[in-house]
Amino acid sequence: MSSRTQSRTDAELTPVKFSRLTRRGVLLGLSVSQLSTLSIGFGSIVWAFYAGGGILIAFAAPVVVLAAVLAWVPIARRPIVEWIPVAFWWMWKTTGGQLLYRRRIVAPRPVGTLALPGDMARLREYDDPATGAGMIHDPAAATLTVVLSVTHPAFVLLDPGEQERRVASWGRVLATACRSGRISMLQVLERTLPDSGTGLAEWWAAHGSRDDTWASTTYAELIDRAGPAGERHATTLSLSLDMRAAARQIRTAGGGVRGGAAVLRQEMATLVAALRSADLAPSAWLSSGQIAVILRSAYDPAVAASLERHGELGQSLATAGPVAVNESWSGLRTDSAHHAVLWISEWPRSMVYPGFLAPMLLSTGIQRSFSMLCTPMRSDQAARNIRKKKTEYISDAAQRQRIGQIEDASQTAEFNDVLQQEADLTAGHGVLRYTGLISVSAASADELDAAVAAIEQSAIQASCETRLLVGQQAQAFTAAALPLCRVV
Incomplete structure (x- = not known):
């Protein structure tokens, strides 16, 4: 799908259409x-x-x-x-x-490493002295990732004209990720977290009237009970630098992770400026301690509220990983929760309006993480890819006509999507590859089944098709629930 967003002079929303998932094979659909x-x-x-x-x-x-x-x-x-x-x-x-992971409590971990299972054990921690941001280095993939927290107003509550303006602004934010050619991935992670009640408690402490009346006592009791029982939404943006693509700039900046951090700071400044122009409110780049709290909350949701109430706890990446992980064919069990990851295999095939994901993102009573992995493509790579697809579609169509096979409507629609991408690229817009993942968590297996069924139903309401990722739940969980720009 292109990052292009159309603008209109009136206050009406412009519907958008997603490209279909390519199902064309090498020869005759095989x-x-x-x-x-x-x-x-x-x-x-x-x-x-x-x-x-x-x-x-x-x-x-x-x-x-x-x-x-x-x-x-x-x-x-x-x-x-x-x-x-x-x-x-x-x-x-x-x-x-x-399939099993157990934390070795008595075995010390090497300095600067993350206590995470699987292939994430190779990740390294680097604290940027210039920005104070915690950067995650993957030596094998040659990437350097940084995380940013973003706040924004409720999109569905805005008027159509403001929604259209914000959609166009977000399109420009995505377009910035395609220009330098040094960005490996941009991840948007939207999580539901149990509300610890600190916001209500702080407001009551500052504005409440503690006069021992019936109204005051009842209101204080309601805040104590309702706060921890609620939930809130948190959004983060993760920016990953491709150190191979930026090798020349990194050598100029001094080489190594320190040089990569200097190059990444340039991309960080560009992204923050683009977010502010889109009327989003980016916070300071997350430190290593704040990233550790996110990781710990993902693996152990039962302690998320406690970590929020006590800000000094869980601020170490060396202890942020899980104590135990059990992977099954269709699920994952970590410290205090059962997890299942769904892949959005089909985006809406018809024209939809921005905000079509509201049934999934606004579902209440379900602890889930929605992750959008955006992989930008350089203009020259996108042009070569589009030319290759056009050649393959035309040759396949000629082969089918030669053997008398009837042309399929889905193949024609995919070819039209390629032509639309070519038109967008010619007009100067960027091309990104999108992957949508939904991680659902629950305290028990039965609750997890009910939550997955509810998410699948809400996906149908959003005109999306979801599929449970089997045989790779551990790897999918790291991509869906952790802001580390991981791939499945």
């Missing part, structure tokens, strides 16, 4: 795995004919049937052959003991 499987079956039957036929053809027939079943029979709308890598990876993790 993926590489399907073509490889069918080639094995076809090759076996050809070998049987040339080797003498007869009994050899009978032996090759089961191979052909098996190849056809693996290539064409779907399970959960995916061919069986595409499930083989997922199943193999799951078996490898099962036999290798990778």
Whole structure:
């Protein structure tokens, strides 16, 4: 989808349309795995004919049937052959003991490392002396990530004209991420958190009348009870620098993580200026202690309110990770909660208005995290990708016409989406790849099932299609619930 947003002179909202998820294969709609499987079956039957036929053809027939079943029979709308890598990876993790994580309490951690499970154990902490921001360095992926907290008014309560203006401004914010070519990812994370009641308590302490009357006593009791039982929404933006793409600038700035931090500060200043022009209120860049509280709250939601009430607790990345993690095929169990991650596999195919995600984002009584991973593409890369897609679509259409296959309407719609992206890119707009993930948390497995069903229903109301990510819940949870610009 392009970052382009249309403007109108009236006060009406402009509907938008998302590009479809590309389902076109390498040849005639078949993926590489399907073509490889069918080639094995076809090759076996050809070998049987040339080797003498007869009994050899009978032996090759089961191979052909098996190849056809693996290539064409779907399970959960995916061919069986595409499930083989997922199943193999799951078996490898099962036999290798990778599904369980237990914190080694007595074993000290190396200085500057994060106490996180899986491949996130390689992450390193760096405190920027210039801005005070906590930066997360991934040596393997060569990225440097920083997190920013953002406050904003309720979008659904604004009038249509103001909504349209803010949508156009947000489009310009996204466009800034595509210009430098040094940004690896921009993550928008919106979380629901249990409200500790500190806001109400502070307001009552400053403005309340403590005169021991019935009204005063009742109001104070209501604040004590209602505060911790409520929930609030928190939004963060995570900016990840591609240190490979910015290698020349990093060497100029001194090299290493320190040079990467100097280059990242330039992108940070650009992003803050763009956010302020969009009437968003960015706070100071989060320190390592504030990032540690977010990580701890994601793995252990039961202590989130306590950490908020006592600001000095949980301010260390060395202890922010979970104590125990159990991964299952379709879920994840951490310290005090059960989790499940859903992938938004289909965005609305019809024209929708901004704010269409309100049924999911405003659902009450469900603890969830909504993560939007935006991967910007440089203009030259986007142009090459679009030209490649156009060539493949045209060649596939010619091949289908040659063999007499009827043109599918979905293929035509995907080709029109590519043409629209090309028009947007020609007009000077940026192109980003979007991935939407929803992490749902609950205290028990039964509550988690009910919460997932409610989120799936709200996704239907938002004209979106969601799918439960199986066999990769641990990795998906880090991308959906943690502001670290992780990928699935």
